[in-house]
Amino acid sequence: AQSVTQLGSHVSVSEGALVLLRCNYSSSVPPYLFWYVQYPNQGLQLLLKYTTGATLVKGINGFEAEFKKSETSFHLTKPSAHMSDAAEYFCAVSGDAGNMLTFGGGTRLMVKP
């Protein structure tokens, strides 16, 4: 069965610092991988996704993630954090169970001025 583990339920960075949110997955088939962001009182919106092809994928708001099959990872990064990046971030995988998405527990990103 597919699963996702997000290391660190809370991450705090200073404005301008590197953002690194960790995601490891488990899947018995080549996975499709997603990062979603949730702002307060909002639904989830897609940041970026990996399906096939280039392993480094770029998303909205300057975020990117790299699919590393050997490490079963899909970590999310942004070179320089902005106050507006404060939100909860969810990693998700699909593939094992058709279109069914399995989400990680989420990481709340806090950005300090």
Added chain:
Amino acid sequence: DAGVIQSPRHEVTEMGQEVTLRCKPISGHNSLFWYRQTMMRGLELLIYFNNNVPIDDSGMPEDRFSAKMPNASFSTLKIQPSEPRDSAVYFCATLPSGGGTEAFFGQGTRLTVV
């Protein structure tokens, strides 16, 4: 398209009452998911429909919960009777057929059972 539309946005009800949450998927999307989000348990998948048929309802917590999708443009999640521990934000998400497509989420319904 207006996206996935959920109603109501907020619901406050008394314990024991019936609650019905509604979802209108994006036109043409044939997969629909109901999720529940709480601080304690995070985002939990309750049930997954494909072409209006329930495929996986293993996440439905108990018999008090039921979900239907009578047609491609409407789904409901019903709780009867409701309990305070059902208080959560309930999300509906839909996606089109084909692998690798992302799910589109509604704004959620914040349910408070007092």
